[in-house]
Structures are given as structure tokens and as C-alpha cells.
Amino acid sequence: MNLKGRSLLTLLDYKTDEIQYLINLAKRLKEEKRQGIPHRYLEGKNIVLLFQKDSTRTRCAFEVGAYDLGMQTTYLGPTGSQMGKKESVKDTARVLGHMYDAIEFRGYLQTDVMALSEFSGVPVYNGLTDLYHPTQILADFLTIQETFGTLKGLNFTYFGDARNNMGNSLMIGCAKMGMHFKAVAPKALWPRKELIEVCENIAKETGATLSFETDPLKGAKDSDIIYTDVWVSMGEAKDVWLKRIKELYPYQVSKDIMKAANKKAIFMHCLPAFHGLDTEVGQQIAMEFGDQYPTVKHGELEVTDEVIESKQSVVFEEAENRMHTIKAVMLATLSDDYE
Ligand code: CP
Numbered sequence: 001m002n003l004k005g006r007s008l009l010t011l012l013d014y015k016t017d018e019i020q021y022l023i024n025l026a027k028r029l030k031e032e033k034r035q036g037i038p039h040r041y042l043e044g045k046n047i048v049l050l051f052q053k054d055s056t057r058t059r060c061a062f063e064v065g066a067y068d069l070g071m072q073t074t075y076l077g078p079t080g081s082q083m084g085k086k087e088s089v090k091d092t093a094r095v096l097g098h099m100y101d102a103i104e105f106r107g108y109l110q111t112d113v114m115a116l117s118e119f120s121g122v123p124v125y126n127g128l129t130d131l132y133h134p135t136q137i138l139a140d141f142l143t144i145q146e147t148f149g150t151l152k153g154l155n156f157t158y159f160g161d162a163r164n165n166m167g168n169s170l171m172i173g174c175a176k177m178g179m180h181f182k183a184v185a186p187k188a189l190w191p192r193k194e195l196i197e198v199c200e201n202i203a204k205e206t207g208a209t210l211s212f213e214t215d216p217l218k219g220a221k222d223s224d225i226i227y228t229d230v231w232v233s234m235g236e237a238k239d240v241w242l243k244r245i246k247e248l249y250p251y252q253v254s255k256d257i258m259k260a261a262n263k264k265a266i267f268m269h270c271l272p273a274f275h276g277l278d279t280e281v282g283q284q285i286a287m288e289f290g291d292q293y294p295t296v297k298h299g300e301l302e303v304t305d306e307v308i309e310s311k312q313s314v315v316f317e318e319a320e321n322r323m324h325t326i327k328a329v330m331l332a333t334l335s336d337d338y339e
């Protein structure tokens, strides 16, 4: 397997065996880190981390991952660079490509991460755009593989806004890995038709299936994995909240949803999650809409506190795996000398 020089903009660009290879490489790097075996294969290399949106996990995963591999990092935050204000993405790409060995980008437009890749001449990693979040899916799948020993054939169920970056990327990932993807949401929040068609075609090759359901309890039935994400994504207008709460309140992942799933089902969430009153946004939403929606009063939106804190929840292992999988992506695309 040689992935040297490749960007990771969407999992659509990666074959099933390439995705499996990255997951297995991450598993190896995780074991090496646990055992204190150094793996500074990328000594002397530099990566720039471009963030137009906030981040805890993705930024930390890239930074710690880069340091473990012997690399140096530069962080450019939402207000820290000329990009988009006084300088085009195309010019920024060429400047950064002359200084760095790789670029990570989190931002608004998928077309921007594509332009960075086209014009920089170095591998570019998508750390989330409005369309896709591919590094998150690698971490999710490592976590699933660690739990069930396999990916193929598992019943993966996504509750919530299935048209967002997470819904899109999870559907692609499941199609690629031969999993049974089900989106449980009102019809208006199902993924767009064109992407479903693309994934149906991939599924024909891998044995995956795709299905779409509006009934929450029916949707949960037979699930091995119940996954959800925030109801309003970064970059969306604040006034979307009420509409989204109305649409998705019946799809909140509660104990009843988990009970309707398989006995050994796990709960996953890319995080950050709203499950209490200890965040500014959670408090604000509770104050504004809590009277109409009982659990929203407690700051519980896409998932109840009981579920995310339960034994079935693997969300913090999943968060740790961001780092191991991002390391695997950097290593595989920046070096072919690590066997
Ligand atoms: N899951 C995820 O991408 O988290 P951050 O927004 O903290 O990076």
C-alpha cells in the first residue's frame, strides 16, 4: 500500500482497502504509543493547521499526532491569516505549499479544501467542511473495529441531520466498508439524492446497504451502533435552532432509543455534544426553548445525559482515536519509509 503524496478531502477518493489500511495503521500507532515505542518517522517535516472554525479534538489530534511523529506545526486560527481577506485561497495554497510539507484545513467550503490541494502541491487534509468530515470517520471506524472486531456487516444507524458533514461522511464510509447504513430523520433531513446514488453504487460492490427511516423506534431496531451529531452545525445561522429542535426533538437519542437497539449496541457522537446545562449555548437554548421541550430544559438536545454517560457510550475512546487515525493519515501520505 502506498498512499504517499495523497490528500484526504473526502472518503469518496479512497478505496475500501486503503481505508482499512489507515485504520489498521492507526491501531498499530496506538499500540506503539501505549508501549512507549517512539515513532518519529516524520522528523524535520512541517504542517500548517488552517482553522476558519473552532475546534478542540481536530486541532489537538493534529498537533499531538504531528509531535509524536517528530513534526513541527503552525496554527492559523479564524483571525490569524490573510486567507480570504486580503489573499485568495489559490495564492495562500501556493505560499503554504512552498513552506510546508502538508496542510490541514477546517472551514466552510469543500471547494476551498479542494483548491488548497490543487494549488499547494502538498498533501491536504480536510479537518471538516460543510460537506464532509473524513478524519472523524476514520476515528469512528477504528472505535467500532475495536468494539466489534470488524466493520463489514454491522448495522450502523445515524439519528439527526443526515444531510450535514457527518451524515454525508458516515454514509460514504459505511458504503465503502460494507456496513448497513440507516439514517433516521424527517425526510427533509435525509442526505441529498445525488450523494445517495453515488453511495448506492459503491454499496453494490461492497455488500453495504443504505436505508432511510422516519420512525425513531423502528429506526433503532437491530442497530449495533447508534450515532448522532449536533442539530445545528458550525456556520449555520442561529435562527435555525427552533426549526431544527421542532424537526429533531423526536429523534433525540434517549434510553428508549438505546433499548430498542441491539443489546450490545454502542452509542457514538463526534462531539462536542449538548447534554447538560454546563455550556453557554446549552444554557441559552434551554432558556429560550425549554418550556416547550421538557429535556431541552435540562440542556439535553441530540442526546440525553443518561445515554452519553452510560456504559454503552464510547464517545471519549472515539475522541482519543481522532489522534491515532490522524497520525496514520499523516504518516501514510508523507512517508513510505515506516514499515
Ligand atoms: N469532532 C470534532 O471534529 O471536534 P472538534 O470540533 O473539537 O474538532
Ligand code: NVA
Residues within 6 Å of the ligand: 128, 164, 165, 166, 229, 230, 232, 233, 234, 270, 271, 272
Ligand atoms: N456537524 C458538526 C460536526 C462537528 C464536529 C458541525 O459541523 O458543527
